[in-house]
Amino acid sequence: MANLTALRDHNAAAVLGRIRAARETSRVELAAATGLSAQAVSKIVQRLAAEGLITTAGQGPSTGGKPRTLLRLVPQARWVVGAQLHRDAATLVLVDLGGRVVRSGAPALAAGADPARTLDQLAAGIRELLATVPSELVLGVGLACPGPLDHRTGVLHQVTGLPGWAGIALRDELAGRLDLLGAGAGAVAVDKDTTAGVLSQPGSADRAFVYLDDGLGAGLALGGQVQRGARTNAGEFGHQVLDLCGPRCACGNRGCLEALCRAALEAGEPGRAAELLGEGVANLVRLLDLDEIVLGGRTVLAAPELYRDTVDAVLRQRLPDPDWQRVAVSVVRAGEQAVALGAAGLVLGPFFGEGDGLKPLGP
Ligand SMILES: [Zn+2]
Known part of the structure; x- marks a missing residue:
């Protein structure tokens, strides 16, 4: 579990979010956009670069002073899995920091009657995707599923058609099955499939x-x-x-x-x-x-x-x-992967200082 700690500082997350949104930007523009001082921006940029999250992208046009060094996000610096739980299957996507799907999976699940077994199968599918990237670069897992549920606690209520699942602490059950190093609250986020869907584009x-x-x-x-x-x-x-x-x-x-x-x-x-x-x-x-x-x-x-x-x-x-x-x-636009992609946004949003999904995840 990498680097939620590195960005716990809200200002750093805001700067990183700004760099992602702008694609390429300079320290001067970052200071203007965030309201932070030039020194604060410089310090944060140095830290983000040391973390491998951003890199330089050449020189921008000068506005009179010395030429501005442009900065950009390194999309492959961190990874997130977005997952959608259907009653009898799951849709999984591995996405980079830019929200790009690089791998996907669709494990079959034991038709929901036995939550523990279904969660084992879901976790196995997620681990398979996570095994393709360095574990220290994994930010977390976003899971979308049918409601009613409580997004804040990750607990399911009386889900229609899944009678054995009422009261299941889905977020903690899944986190417990995934070897996310140092995983704590925030490593796994759970939300309704419909809410994840609205985040997807x-x-x-x-x-x-x-x-x-x-x-x-x-x-x-x-x-x-x-x-x-x-x-x-x-x-x-x-x-x-x-x-x-x-x-x-x-x-x-x-x-x-x-x-x-x-x-x-x-x-x-x-x-x-x-x-x-x-x-x-x-x-x-x-x-x-x-x-x-x-x-x-x-x-x-x-x-x-x-x-x-x-x-x-x-x-x-x-x-x-x-x-x-x-x-x-x-x-x-994302078709059958839309909800899983939106679920990844539940983890990516906070990483970029956007709360849990206040702004939609880009395509
Ligand atoms: Zn009804």
């Missing part, structure tokens, strides 16, 4: 990642910040009730959007499922005034144009002034 400050897969949920960013709510359980979008007399949902209620979509899919009517999804998204846009919807999840990715075009059409019908209330609807 940059976009509008007011957007939702709408995820139709085994379940249906939405991750939210408002005013440029990811929203988790009072219990970090925001985004149970699939359990908005649209029909009080509708089919029974796995959550115990009737007529949830998720149950209606599921029924349409089981009846072989994906077009109907897409329309229902559009109605749910229209409700979300009315409530929160979003201007971007990113669709993801395996069900969407199996027929991306259908879901994108149908949700777009329903929004145009339902919003009173669709020309003014323009909403960009797209399918997530």
Whole structure:
């Protein structure tokens, strides 16, 4: 476990985050961007270079004084694994500091009935990826999974369809199975798949990642910040009730959007499922005034144009002034790796002084 300690200093993390965002920048620009003194920036830059995190990238144009030395991030200086736990499989990505996926894996898991065995299999898959990079350069592991769960404690609640998993301390159980040297709190971060999804690609400050897969949920960013709510359980979008007399949902209620979509899919009517999804998204846009919807999840990715075009059409019908209330609807660029990539951002974000996902991870 390298170097969370080296960057525990918030200023150093902010400088490093600034260098990543700018791609190439100088000490003078860093001081202006962070509000730190020239001496403080110089000291931090020296430390980051000694850690191997940054390097020089030639000379920038002079602004009258001596030429400015440009600095840039060394993406391969540290590594993070992002993981998504499905009910019967996992999606794993090994990413560098630039958020680039360099390796991936998809271990099969024992269909969720036995959490200890499933976690053993998940940990084995993660170890396999981590074995390809020096262990002292590993920052940590971000894990995304279905909720409800508590992001702060990493404890699962009553996850629909995973009855044996309620109360499992997922973060600590996984950390205990991984040989992350000196691993403490922060080496493993756990969040909802939907929240990780919204972190997976940059976009509008007011957007939702709408995820139709085994379940249906939405991750939210408002005013440029990811929203988790009072219990970090925001985004149970699939359990908005649209029909009080509708089919029974796995959550115990009737007529949830998720149950209606599921029924349409089981009846072989994906077009109907897409329309229902559009109605749910229209409700979300009315409530929160979003201007971007990113669709993801395996069900969407199996027929991306259908879901994108149908949700777009329903929004145009339902919003009173669709020309003014323009909403960009797209399918997530990283495809089936999007949520795992967002999970890596749970570890990368704090490393760059961005909190746990206040800014989206770049592609
Ligand atoms: Zn429900």
